[in-house]
Amino acid sequence: MSRQGKGIERRVVRFIPFQGCARRCVYCDQRIITHDASVGDEVSQSAVRDALSSMSEAVELCFFGGSFARLEPGLMMEYMRSIESAPHGSVVTFSSYPGDFNGERGKALIKALRNYPIGTIELGIPSLDPHVLEVCGRQDDAGDIKKILAALQDEGFHIGVQTMIGLPGQTFESSILDVETLGGVMYPDSWDLRIYPCLVLRGTELEAMYRRGEYLPLELDEAARQSGALLRVAERLGFNVIRVGLHDSVSLKKSVVAGPYHPAFGELARSEKLALELFEKHPKGPWTVKSAMISQLTGHGAKGLRRLAELASMPLRAAESLIKII
Numbered sequence: 002m003s004r005q006g007k008g009i010e011r012r013v014v015r016f017i018p019f020q021g022c023a024r025r026c027v028y029c030d031q032r033i034i035t036h037d038a039s040v041g042d043e044v045s046q047s048a049v050r051d052a053l054s055s056m057s058e059a060v061e062l063c064f065f066g067g068s069f070a071r072l073e074p075g076l077m078m079e080y081m082r083s084i085e086s087a088p089h090g091s092v093v094t095f096s097s098y099p100g101d102f103n104g105e106r107g108k109a110l111i112k113a114l115r116n117y118p119i120g121t122i123e124l125g126i127p128s129l130d131p132h133v134l135e136v137c138g139r140q141d142d143a144g145d146i147k148k149i150l151a152a153l154q155d156e157g158f159h160i161g162v163q164t165m166i167g168l169p170g171q172t173f174e175s176s177i178l179d180v181e182t183l184g185g186v187m188y189p190d191s192w193d194l195r196i197y198p199c200l201v202l203r204g205t206e207l208e209a210m211y212r213r214g215e216y217l218p219l220e221l222d223e224a225a226r227q228s229g230a231l232l233r234v235a236e237r238l239g240f241n242v243i244r245v246g247l248h249d250s251v252s253l254k255k256s257v258v259a260g261p262y263h264p265a266f267g268e269l270a271r272s273e274k275l276a277l278e279l280f281e282k283h284p285k286g287p288w289t290v291k292s293a294m295i296s297q298l299t300g301h302g303a304k305g306l307r308r309l310a311e312l313a314s315m316p317l318r319a320a321e322s323l324i325k326i327i
């Protein structure tokens with residue numbers, strides 16, 4: 002669905018760590034991911050309204066880090082009404098649990114949301130595999146998720162999906178199948194998609210599982226390969242992939258116990274995607290690459306070029322000599 006507020010450049014992000022979450026998913030610590038332990042609790046609504054009313058141009062007011070649509074209805078609408086203080090054309094974006102839109106409560110919620118300018122409803126859909134969802138402590142039902150996505154699109158809401166790779170019980174094949182399944186539910190206009198590799202964060206249930214030997218995270222190279230392949234499938238299906246990898250921060254870096262952490266993870270995934278595309282077009286070269294994209298092959302120790310050479314089963318120098326920059 003076409004997105005309200007498209008083109009708005011300024012975002013005002015209010016983190017609401019764990020607000021609305023019925024329980025914690027095993028891999029999640031929003032206080033680390035949002036790298037702010039207090040802002041959601043301590044910034045008052047009046048302060049948000051004051052900040053919004055002082056702005057001169059339309060903004061996207063974002064509520065991230067919790068399960069927004071599962072908040073107590075009075076509080077949720079209070080948050081929603083903040084947008085009335087913002088300049089004309091401003092929109093509200095929030096992240097939530099897909100199941101929040103289920104059943105009668107979900108219908109009432111969708112009806113209430115129609116009264117507000119909604120930018121994007123970002124839904125956490127780490128997997129559609131029932132086993133993975135269960136091991137991760139999610140309360141989702143894959144069949145319900147598909148129905149909810151269709152219902153939200155029927156109402157004209159623009160959707161953002163946050164999916165993951167490397168979760169307990171998750172395989173590369175199941176990750177690809179998830180994106181293909183989501184693509185099958187998608188209406189012609191594109192959705193936003195975020196792809197996050199699963200990291201073991203300090204203090205989470207996943208850390209305990211990892212220490213007990215019940216969970217083995219992906220290696221960095223494997224995670225980049227999976228993400229690159231997923232990115233390729235997603236873009237072919239028409240998704241607008243807006244992020245690969247968590248936003249880097251000092252807090253995140255300090256809190257990663259294990260897993261495929263890299264400050265520029267998205268660039269590694271894009272290198273993989275480009276290498277796959279070039280190889281598919283011409284398995285033995287030559288390869289034409291736009292100058293604006295050459296860093297995807299040469300960056301991070303020529304990771305993309307090395308991968309292309311590996312795919313083409315030739316020495317690095319031979320692969321390099323077959324690149325033509327335009």
Ligand code: SF4
Pocket residue numbers: 019022024025026029030031066067068098125
């Ligand atoms: S992943 Fe989402 S629903 Fe799960 S605990 Fe974190 S914020 Fe809450």
